[in-house]
Amino acid sequence: MRLRGRVETAADVPLVVLTRGGLVEGVHRGRVAVCDASGAVLEAAGDPDAPVCLRSSAKPFQAMPLVLSGAADAFGLGEEELAVACASHNGERAHLEAVRSILRKAGLPEEALQSGAHPPLHAPAAEELARSGERPRALHGNCSGKHAGMLAVCAHQGWDTGSYREPAHPVQRWILEIVARVCGVDRESIPAPRDGCGVPTFAVPLRGLAAGFARLATGRELPDRMAAAARRLREAMRARPFMVAGTGRFDTDLMQKTPLVAKSGAEAVFAAGSPEGWGLAVKISDGASRAVRPAAVAALGRLGVAVPGERGPSEVRNLHGEPVGRLIPLV
Template identity: 60%
Template sequence: MPLAAVRRGEILESVHRGRLVVADAAGEVLRFAGDPDGYVCLRSAAKPIQALPTVFTGAAGAYALTGEELAVTCASHGGEPRHVAAVRSILKKAGLSERHLRCGGHPPLHAPSARDLFRSGGEPSAVHDNCSGKHAGMLLACVHNGWDVGSYRSPDHPLQRLVLRTVARCCGAKPEEVRIGVDGCGVPVFALPLRGLAAGFARLATGNGLPEDLAEAAARVRAAMRAHPFMVAGTGRLDTEVMRAADLISKGGAEGVLAVGSPEGWGLAVKVSDGAGRAAGPAAAAALAEMGVKLPRTGALSPGITNRSGEVVGALEILF
């Protein structure tokens, strides 16, 4: 269904279709727009759940991960210096180096950090990849559990089988119901009903409906994300701004996916059908307002359309 329209002055320029679901930790749908049962590829919205095995297997405790380090394992970070330092620290604690990361690499998403890197004569490496924190956390879990670190991305690896079971359990699905592909960083990526992602974030935000080991791990992960929102995304980024503005956990993913969890016991999930990330945040903000959570409509949550001179020339209008 139509979620948002882009208007440039009086001109209707674009319409973004998609789906939105609010569900509680029992899996009950509280609010929806579009099909709540259609499958969605979770992409990086799954990262806080993918980080749970690093905690409940004992790796995070055994290697004394700090709150910032645990938060960056949940991140799609901007490659800013604090992000890179945290990833390198995790690898050092594991007795590994950047060469063990198999996430690929790209320049920092944070443009000033990318400029500083190039001006200093540096080159982008795997540690600058927005998924490097997730991969570092996975490698730490492998070292702690005695699993092979060279094949950690394989769907048949013990860690990835454990991650699959964890995602399924958190999102109220059976492992065989979860569809599996390959994410941009090379690890398995999961697809399941959108309502499952919303319910999963309700459980992640409260621990409700989870077995004791997962509930305890969820408590550590959400505490790290809430205490260190910068580490989950970075300067001017949506997840960081949401968590700084409200008592929520927030994690976006590529192709217009966003999930939010509230300590009040509900989760919200958005999928923009055409993959336009610009519509996901404002759509979520509108739904959150209906749930009693008011977010500032500035920065990454601003509905304004600007030109290259910074002048507001249009707006993104919510349609549901």
């Protein structure tokens, strides 16, 4: 993508429209890819070969060293702790307790977290923190579970914990190798800019993300040890979906109501994998998170996955709670 002169963007298509008073008020364009574990494209809208920054949809892949290194077993981590290591959590009490538990078992202080501070995503939790007079700490940030998992790997391997965010650190190099293998991309071709929390994120073709989630969901096309790590993390996410996101969040709702494993990311990225052997990846081009749910639910419906409670277009309500518009999927 060139940023001088004109901006070149990936070929996309209209995915969701916002209507108000019977008029089309906004259009969200984007791309969709469905792949099997071999990487074959089964369905696509827009260009499935154009790259997308994985953002937090990569977290299950970034958590794999926690299992592969033996740290999860050495520290006695359970399903809640493994799930929160894959999470973009709300900052609710259960999430904070699980992150603290990872750090405590690894013999690390909360201050070791370098994930950046922001108020909890869950409004009641943010209000409770504000009433207490406390300022948000890295613990409250949605990526603290991921960072706690990385730190636990460092503690187990004897690696430096002060520089774990750096691309040249052994834990980040390992994660890059895993992302390349799981998504079926040559590691040298993967750009790795910084994510919002400070560690590298990764840009791969949208089809690579879809194939990666097909492999996460089934273990197919992965080496035995990696397939076993994928199974353990997948089972933790599915057994403890609340820990992956939290109250009112799409990832949690979807894993509670369907057999899928799912993970969203910033800038309107979403991925899900089915035990039937396919993976779905969605990217909304303008980064509008409100379009993710209707676009993903529509795509899942075409794949034969009905999401209970999701019927037709999503309502848009005003500040009085009155319905004033709808988000309508187009493909």
